[in-house]
Amino acid sequence: MNHCTGHLPAPSRREALTRFGGGLGGIALASLLGKAEAAGGSPPAYFTGQPKAKRVIFLFQSGGPSQMDLFDYKPRLNAEQGRELPEEIRMGQRLTGMSGNQSSLPLVGSPFQFAQHGESGQWFSELLPHTAKIADEITVVKSMYTEAINHGPGVTFMQTGAQIGGRPSIGSWLSYGLGSMNENLPNFVVLVTKDKKGQPLVSRLWGSGFLPGEHDGVRFNPDKDAVLYLNNPAGLDTASRRRMLDRLGELHRIQLAKSGDTALETRIAQYEMGFRMQASIPEATDFSGEPEATFKLYGEDARTPGTFAANCLMARRLAERGVQFIQLYHQGWDHHGGLPGGLKTQCRETDQASAALVTDLKQRGLLEDTLVIWGGEFGRTNYCQGKFNPANFGRDHHPRCFSMWMAGGGIKAGHSHGLTDDYCYNIVEDGVHVHDFHATLLHLLGIDHERLTFQYQGRHFRLTDVHGHLVKEILA
Amino acid sequence: MKRLFPLVALLLAASPASAQKLEFNRDIRPILSDKCFACHGPDAKNAKSDYRLDTFEHAVAEIDGVAGIVPGKLKESELHWRIHSDDSSEVMPPPESKRNLTPAEIALLDRWIEEGAEFQDHWAFVPIPKTVPVPEVAPGWVKNEIDTFVLAKLEKKGFAPSPETTREKWLRRVTFDLTGLPPTLAEIDAFLADPSPGAYEKVVDRLLASEASAERLTAEWLDVARYSDSYGFQVDGDRFVWPWRDWVIRAFKENLPYDQFITWQLAGDLLPNATRDQKLATAFNRLHPQNVEGGSVPEEFRLEYISDRVHTYGTAFLGLTMECTRCHDHKYDPLTMRDYYGLSAFFANIDEAGLYSFFTPSVPTPTLWLPDEKQESEHARLTREIAELEGALAKRAVEAKADYETWLSARKEPATLPKALADHDFERLEDGTFPNLADPNKPAKTSPNNAQADGRRGKALKLTGDDAVTLGVGNFSRDDSFSVSLWMQTPDRKARAVVFSRSKAWTDAASRGYELLLEEGRLVAALVHYEPGNALRVRTKEEFPVGSWHHVAMTYDGSSRASGLRLFVDGEPAGLEVVRDRLTRGITGGGSDTIVIGERMRDSGFKHGLVDDFRVYDLTLSPAAVKTLASDGKTFVPDPAEFLARHDAASLDLQAKLAAKRKERSALVEKIPEIMVMEEFDGEPRKTHVLERGSYLSPGEEVAPATPAFLPAMPADAPVNRLGLARWTVSPDNPLTARVAVNRYWERLFLHGLVATAEDFGSQGRPPTHPDLLDWLARDFMDHGWDLRRLLKQIVLSATYRQSSNVASGELATIDPENTLLYRYPAPRLTAEMLRDNVLAVSGLLVPKVGGPSVKPYDIALSFKPSTPDKGEGLYRRSVYTYMRQTAPSPLMTTLNASKRDVCQVKIERTDSPLQGLVMLNSPQFAEAARVLGTKLAETHAADDAALVEEAFCRLTSRLPDEEERSLLVGLLAEQQAHYQEKPAEAEALLSNGGSAPSKSAHPARAAAAATLVSTLLNFDECISKR
Secondary structure (H helix, E strand, C coil): CCCCCCCCCCCCHHHHHHHCCCCCCCCCHHHHHHHHHHCCCCCCCCECCCCCCCEEEEEEECCCCCHHHHCCCCHHHHHCCCCECCHHHHCCCCCCCCCCCCCCCEECCCCCCEEEECCCCEEEECCCHHHHHCCCCEEEEEEEECCCCCHHHHHHHHHHCCCCCCCCCHHHHHHHHHCCCCCCCCCEEEEECCCCCCCCCCHHHHCCCCCCHHHCCEECCCCCCCCCCCCCCCCCCHHHHHHHHHHHHHHHHHHHHHHCCCHHHHHHHHHHHHHHHHHHHHHHHCCCCCCHHHHHHHCHHHHCCCCHHHHHHHHHHHHHCCCCEEEEEECCCCCCCCHHHHHHHHHHHHHHHHHHHHHHHHHCCCHHHEEEEEECCCEEEEEEECCCCCCCCEEEEECCCEEEEEECCCECCCEEECEECCCCCCEEECCEEHHHHHHHHHHHCCECCCCCCEEECCEEECCCCCCCCCCHHHEC | CCCCCCHHHHHHHHCCHHHCCCCHHHHHHHHHHHHCHHHHCCCHHHCCCCCCCCCHHHHHCEECCEECCCCCCCCCCHHHHHHHCCCCCCCCCCHHHCCCCCHHHHHHHHHHHHCCCCCCCCCCCCCCCCCCCCCCCCCCCCCCHHHHHHHHHHHHHCCCCCCECCHHHHHHHHHHHHHCCCCCHHHHHHHHCCCCCCHHHHHHHHHHCCHHHHHHHHHHHHHHCCCCCECCCCCCCECCCHHHHHHHHHHHHCCCCHHHHHHHHHHHHHCCCCCHHHHHHHHHHHCCCCECCCCCCHHHHHHHHHHHHHHHHHHHHHCCCHHHHHCCCCCCCCCCHHHHHHHHHHHHCECCCCECCCCCCCCCCCEEECCCHHHHHHHHHHHHHHHHHHHHHHHHHHHCHHHHHHHHHHCCCCEECCCCCEEECCCCCECCEECCCCCCCCCEEECCCCEEEECCCCEEEECCCCCCEECCCCCCCCCCCEEEEEEEEECCCCCEEEEEEECCECHHHCCCEEEEEEECCEEEEEEEEECCCEEEEEEEEEECCECCCEEEEEEECCCCCHHHEEEEECCEECCEEEEEEECCCCCCCCCCCCCEECCCECCCECCCCEEEEEEEECCCCCHHHHHHHHCCCCEECCCHHHHHHHCCHHHHHHHHHHHHHHHHHHHHHHHCCEEECCCECCCCCCCEEEEHHHCCCCEEEEECCCCCCCCCCCCCCCCCCHHHHHHHHCCCCCCCHHHHHHHHHHHHHHCCCCCCCCCCCCCCCCCCCCHHHHHHHHHHHHHCCCCHHHHHHHHHHCCCCCECCCCCCCHHHHHCCCCCCCCCCCCCECCHHHHHHHHHHHHCCCCCCCCCCCECCHHHHHCCCCCCCCCHHHHCCCHHHECCCCCCCCHHHHHCCCCCCCCCCCCCCCCCCHHHHHHHHHCHHHHHHHHHHHHHHHHHCCCCHHHHHHHHHHHHHCCCCCHHHHHHHHHHHHHHHHHHHHCHHHHHHHCCCCCCCCCCCCCHHHHHHHHHHHHHHCCCHHHHECC
C-alpha cells in the first residue's frame, strides 16, 4: 500500500467501509471488523459472530437430477408402475407444457437398485456407489421444493433467490457480506464442466446483480488464460510488466499527492493484486504437483482439464488457498427421455469426484469449516414423459420435491432430513424451500439472512427476499 | 448499535442541523421511510398496525385514545415512548424487524416532535415551481445560473468553490462527456490557441453537433432501454433490434426534443400519420428479455414482459420503483397495486405471444417492416397489380354467369370430383403405413399406438392424442389454393385438440403453418405465420357435435384473407367468426412439412378422436364438390364456383396470373426485414387484472388503463392509451419526468446525481443535495422545449463543472467526503465504452462508421457463449456497436463495469477491480492499440526520448507531463528499449498483437518499448479518469 498519505485527511468511516466493502481487492472480514472498530464502528449487524463455515463449494447439478432414481427410495412406484398418477396425489398442480398436454401420465418406478449404507443407514441407488461411502458424512435433504417449473427460472431461483434474472447470486452476497479472505485470488470462483450439453447456463447466474460489480463471480477456464486476459500479451515478459507497474505506481503516487484523491490508493492496490494474480492463479490451477493418490481418489477424469472431476480437485485447491465461494456447474441432468442411460452417464461423471472432494477435504482438516453442497434446481416427475416404456423412459420437471445433500461446515453428518409421500410427488414432512436453504447457508457462514441487505431502488433486498427459515434440524 | 453505513449521520454531518430547525424531507422522512413505513406506511392493507406515519393527519390521529404524535409535546407522544422503550414487546421498531434506530435517529425524532412534527409533501411529488428564484450571490466566480445555487450553498456553509481547472483538463472532460472520445492533439492546440471569450462555447457547440455525440448519448440510453441483440432468458437467441438503436442515434443527432423522444418511444405508433421512425421508436417497449424455453407457460411470460415495460417506464421516466407494487401496495410511496396494473393496462394491448418461436426465426408480433426504397416501391407495385387481378377475377365471376349457363346446358356428363393429392380410407394398415389411394408413393405413416377402429364404413383411424399419423403431402404456401376434406368424430367436448396441422409445433414454432383444431368445442381453422399477430383464423359459431360422425372440409383460396378460408360441416358452409385477419408472411418452414393428424408437439392431441376418408386437394373445393364429398357422391352438377375454378378459360388464366403475382410478392416480402414494435391490437382489447401476489395464476379485479392516482390526473383531452400516457408523462404538470431527466444527465457529467438515487425519487431515495437547482434545471429544461443540447451545454459551461478535481484538505474534506456540496469536480473513471473507445481513438484504429448491425470484437470469443469475432473493421468500431448477448455479454465490457442490460439501468457503475487492469494491459484490443501507437511514436521520434514521452503523454492525457513524470517515463522507455534490443524476437511478437498487420518499424526495439510506455499510460489514472 501507499505511504504518501501523511498530509491527507483520513478517509471517512463510510468511505473506508465502502471501499473495503469486500470482493476483489477487499479485505477479510476480521480485518474489516478491525477497520470498522478502529474507525469507531461496530461489526456489521448481519454478522452473527458464530460462523461454522468459512467457505462454500456448491456442486450444482443443472437440469434437475431425478430424486427417486438416486436418493429417495420409493418401492411403491415400482409396485404401481404403469398406473395413472392418482388425481388425489397430483391435486391439480401445474405441469410443464412438455407433458401437461399428454393424454396419459403413467407412473414409473426406478429401474435401479437401492440399498442402505453406513452406520446412518441412508438409502442410495446403485448409481452412487462413491456417494454411498460418505453416507455418514452428509445430510441428505429429501424435502427440497421450489416454485419454478422450467430451467431458466429454476436455476436462477436456486442461485439468486428470485426466478427472474437481475438479482445477485449467492456467492456475490457472500462476497459483499464477508469481504475477501485472500489477497491473491478472486473471492468467488465459477467452474463450469467443459463441453457438456444440456439446458444452457447463463453468466448472470454468477452475476452481482445490483451489488457492485466487484462481487461478480470470476469464471476460471480450463484454457491458456484461466481468467480473462490473465497472461501478458505476446512479447511482454514478467520483468517488463514489473517495470511498467513500478512506473505506473510512481505516476499514481505523484497523482495522489497532487489530487489528494484517495481513490488512487485503491487503484495502486488493484494493479498490484492483478500482478499477484498472474502468479497465484497459475499456481492454484496447476495440478502437476498432485500425487498419484489424488487422481486415484478423484478418478482419472481429474487429469483432463474442464471435467467435473478436475473442477472438484480445483475446488479443493482453491478452498485451500482461501477462495470463499466456489461454484461448480455440471449440466446434463434434464432427462425427459432416455433417463436410465442418461443418469448412468451423469453419475459416472460426478459420483466419484463429489465423494472424493468430501473425503479429501476431511483428510486435510478442511471439511469442518467448508460447506459442500450437491444438488440441482428441481426434481423430476414420478410419471413418465411420453410413452410408457420401463426400459427407456423420461421424466418431466417436478418442483414439489427434490433431494440435495450437504456436508461439512456445520452440517450434521450421517443424517436424512424431510419426507416425501410414497409417490415421491408431495412433501409430507419438513419441507425445505429454496429460501430456507439460502437462509441456512448464510447462517452457517455467520450471517443473519434477514439482516444482510442491500438497498436498491428504495428497497432493502435480501437473498431470501422476505422469506426463509433456518433449518435447524440439519445443523450439527 | 450503530449502523455500518450511517446514511443519516452523514446527512447530518453535511448540514449543521443543530443550528436550524429540522426539515422533514431532509432530516426525518428518510428515517421514517426506512425504519417505520414498512408497517406504518402507505401499504395499509398489508400493514400489521392501524397506525400510519406517512402523513400528518395519520400521525397525529388518536387510536384507542392514544396519539402517536402530539406536536410539540414529547411526553404525550406515544411514538417517543415506544422508540425509547427497553421492553422488547413495546420498543419500535420491533426487534424482529431488524431495523433498529440509532441514538442519533432517536434524538432527531424527539427533536422533530418537539419542534411541532411538521410534515412536508414528498419533494419529488410536489409540482415543479413555475419559476425558481435564482439566489443572489457575489459575482466573479459565477458563469451561469447553475453556479449561483452551488455557490449559495457553499457560502452558507462557509466554504468556497475549488479553483478553475486548466483548459486542457476541461477540454478532456467535456470531450469525453459529450462525445465519449478524447480530444485530438489538433483540437487541444486549437482550443489553447483561441483566446476569444467564446472559445469554450465554440468547443461545446462543435462537440454537440458531432455524430460522436449522438453515439455517446445513445450508449447511455441503451442501458436505460435494456438494449441487447439477443432475447435473453435461458436460450437467448439473437434478435434483430439494432435499427432501433440507429433510430436513437438519429434522434440525438437531430436533437429531437426530449419530450418527443419520450413520446415517440412510448407511443409513436399512435401519433397521427405516424412515420416509420415514430413507429420504430416504440421498439423501446419490446427490448425486455423474452423466453422460448420449451414447456414454459406463455401467459406467465407475456405478463412478465408487460411488467418489465412498466418497471422500465417507471424507472426511466418517473424515477419510481414500480416493482414493489406488483405484489402489494408500495411500502414507502403512495403507489398502489391498482396503480401498477393500471399502468400495465397501457402496455398490455398488443397482439403478442408469451414465448417466441424456437423453430422459426420469425420476429414476434406486432412488427414493423423495414423495406429499403426499392423493396418499398416493388411491394407497392405488386400489391397494386394483385389488386387489379383480383378485381378482374371478381369482374369475370359476374360476367361469366351467362357462360356458365351455356356451358352447363351443353354438358353431357356430370362433373367428377377433382383428383386429390392424398386420399386415405384407413382400411389397410401395413407396416405402420396407411396407403394413399391417390398416390401410392406417398403413404401415411403412423405410430403403432394409433389403432384402426370401426368407422363410418369399414375401418377408421382412432387416435391416442399423443401419436402422429404423418401424411406424405401438404406443404402449401399462403399463395396456394388448397383444401382438406375428412370425416371426424370427437368423443367429448374438447377444450383444445389438434385434429390436423402442417406445423412443427404450437408455441415452440408460434404455430407456423396451417391447422384445424377443436377449441372450446368449436372448429377452428387457421393459416399462421406467427401466432397470434400474423395469422388468418376463423372459428365456427356452432359447437361441433359430440359422439357422431360428421364431414368437415377446410378450403382456402390463396388470397391471404380470412374471407378466403372457409369451413364446411356436413357439406354446408359453417357460420364463421373471424378471429384474426392479418397474414402478411409465409406459412411454410419450421420443420414437419406435411400434414400430421391427431397430434402436435407440446399441444393437446385429438385424444380418442376418430378420423376417416381424409383427402387433401391442391385447389379450392367448390361448395358443390364439398357437398358431394359429404354425401359420399362421386359425380355432381357443377356450380358456378366449380365452373370458374376448373372450367372457365378466362378465370383460369387470371387465376394463374394472380397466383404468380402473389408468389412474386411473397418472395419479395421474405427479404424485407421486420422489427418488434408496439401496435394497438384492433380486436377486443386484452384485459388487465390485478394479479394477487403478482401471480399470473391469480387474476383478480379487472382494471382499465390509468396513471398513478396520487399524481396529477391525465389531461382531460388525452386518449386513454399509450399516447395519453406519453402526453401525461411529458406534461408540464408532471412533477417527476423533467426532474428525473435533468438529474440523470447531471449524473452522467458529475458522477453523482443531485439526487444520488437516480433510479428512485421516492421516499427511500436520497433527497436532492440542491433541491432548488434541480427544480430550476427541470423548469428551465421544459421552458426551453426540452432541449437536451441546451441543458448539457449549460452544465458543461458552468463554473461548477470547470472546477479542479483536487480533493480539499482540512474541514471540507472531513465534512463532505462525497462532494455533496459540489465544491470540486468529482473525477469519475471513464465508462467501459469510453475506456475501450479511447484506445481505438488514440491509436488511430477506430473505424468511425455510424450505425448498422452490431459487431463482434476480439473478446466475444471468450464470452460465456463464445462466437467468432469479426475480422477487420468490426474489431475497431465504437463500443456502442458491440454485440450484446444478454446471457453472455462481452467479458471485456462487463469487466470494465458496462451495464448488464437485463433490466433498465439508469446509473453508471464504477468499481475498481484487478481484473480491469488485466484487461487494459493484456487484452488484444488494448495491446494492439498500444503497439500501433507505440510504433507511430517511435517513427516520429526516432532519437528524442523526451519528445516521444511528451507526445505519448499528451495523446493519452491531453496535457504535457511535468518534469517528474517525464523523467520517470523516459526511464521506462530506455529500460524497455534496452530490453527489446537484447530480445528482438520478443519485440517482433509484441508488435504483432491483435488482428491487424504486424507493425513495421525501422526501430523495432524502440517501437516495442514505446508500446509498453503507451500500455502503461493507458492504465494511468489521468487517462482512465476525467481529472
